[in-house]
C-alpha cells in the first residue's frame with residue numbers, strides 16, 4: 001500500500017473504526033433534542049453521525065411554539081444558536097388563574113431575580129436554526145434515513161436505517177446509540193408507560209384587543225388549561241379540549257373560533273381579534289421506565305413526553321442532553337456507552353425526570369377536574385402561592401431550572 005493510501009486508510013479507521021461504519025456515537029433523530037446534542041459534542045473529538053427521517057429542511061413534529069426556560073437559553077447560548085433565533089419573545093410575568101373560582105397568582109421575572117421567566121420561540125424556526133448550525137459546523141446529518149432496527153451487544157450497537165431511496169437500507173454501528181426520535185419507537189426494548197389524557201391541544205397564533213406585552217396567561221378551566229404565551233406581536237395559544245371539541249374548533253371559521261375562545265378564556269385580554277395557524281395535537285404522558293439499555297440511551301420526548309400544561313417537556317429534554325454531554329466529555333472514548341457510564345447517566349437524571357413528570361401530571365389531575373370540591377383547594381393553593389414570596393421563588397426556580 002502506498003504511504004498516501006495507508007494514511008487515508010488510517011483516517012477512515014480513526015473516523016469510522018475498524019469497520020467503515022463504526023462510530024463513537026450514533027444519534028437517531030435530529031429534532032431539537034438530537035440536534036442540540038450533536039452541536040454540544042462539536043469539539044469533543046468523538047466520531048458521530050445524526051440520522052433523521054426528515055427530508056433536508058423538513059419538520060419532524062408539527063410546528064408549535066415552545067416556552068423555553070432560562071436553563072434552555074443558557075444551553076442554546078453555549079452551543080451558539082441563541083443569537084440566531086430571531087422570533088424569541090421574553091416572558092416577564094406569568095398570570096395563573098382558574099375559571100369560575102377564586103385565587104390568582106402572578107410570578108414576575110423581577111421577583112425570581114432573572115432577566116425573563118421564559119422565552120417563546122417557534123419550533124419550526126428553532127429546527128431551521130439548529131439544522132443550519134449543524135451544517136455550518138460540518139456535523140454529518142443523514143436526512144431521509146428512518147432507523148428501523150437497533151440491536152445491541154455488550155460491545156456495540158448496530159442499527160439499520162431505511163432510505164434515502166425506498167429500497168435502500170444501510171447498517172451502521174457505534175459504541176453508543178442515542179435515541180432522540182421523539183417517541184422511543186426506534187428502541188422498543190425500552191418499556192414506555194402511556195397515559196392517554198383523552199385531550200387535544202388546539203394551538204394557533206392570536207391577537208387580542210387589550211394585549212399585555214410580556215405577560216403569559218395560564219388559565220385553568222374544567223375542560224383543561226388554556227395558555228396564552230406572548231409571541232411577537234400576539235399570543236401563542238395552547239387550548240386543551242376534548243378530541244371532539246378540538247375537531248369542532250378546527251372546523252369553525254375565524255369569527256366563530258375567536259368568539260368561542262373569548263367565551264372560554266374570559267376577558268383578561270379583551271376580545272380576540274385574529275387567529276392563524278390553527279392545529280391540534282393529541283395529549284398523553286409517555287414515560288420510559290428506564291432511560292438506558294445495553295449500549296443505548298433515550299433522550300427528550302423519546303424518554304418522556306409530557307402534557308404541555310407547564311411548558312416543561314422540551315426543557316426537561318434539554319437537561320437530558322446537557323447531563324449526557326457532561327458525562328461523555330468527562331470520560332475516555334473507551335468508556336462511551338459502558339454500563340458504568342449509562343448507570344451514571346440514569347442516576348443523574350432520576351430526580352429531575354420524576355419531578356417533571358410528577359409536577360405536570362399532578363397539575364393535570366388537580367386542575368382538569370370540574371369536581372366542585374376541588375375549586376376551593378385550588379383557589380387556596382393559588383392564593384398561597386401568590387402571597388408567600390419564598391414559595392413563589394421556589395416555584396419559579398423549579399419552573400425555570402427543574403429539580404436536580
Ligand SMILES: Cc1cc2nc3c(=O)[nH]c(=O)nc-3n(C[C@H](O)[C@H](O)[C@H](O)COP(=O)(O)OP(=O)(O)OC[C@H]3O[C@@H](n4cnc5c(N)ncnc54)[C@H](O)[C@@H]3O)c2cc1C
Nearest residue numbers: 029031032033053060067147181182300301311313314315
Ligand atoms: C402542543 C404542544 C405544545 C408544547 N409546548 C411546549 C412548551 O411550551 N415547552 C416545552 O418545553 N415543550 C413543549 N412541548 C413539548 C416539545 O414539543 C417536545 O418536548 C419537543 O419537540 C421534543 O423534541 P425531540 O427532539 O425529543 O422530538 P421531536 O421534536 O419529535 O423530534 C424527533 C425527530 O426524530 C426524527 N425521527 C423520528 N423517528 C425516527 C426514526 N425512526 N429514524 C430517524 N429519525 C427519526 C423526526 O424526523 C424528528 O426530526 C409541547 C408539545 C406539544 C404537543
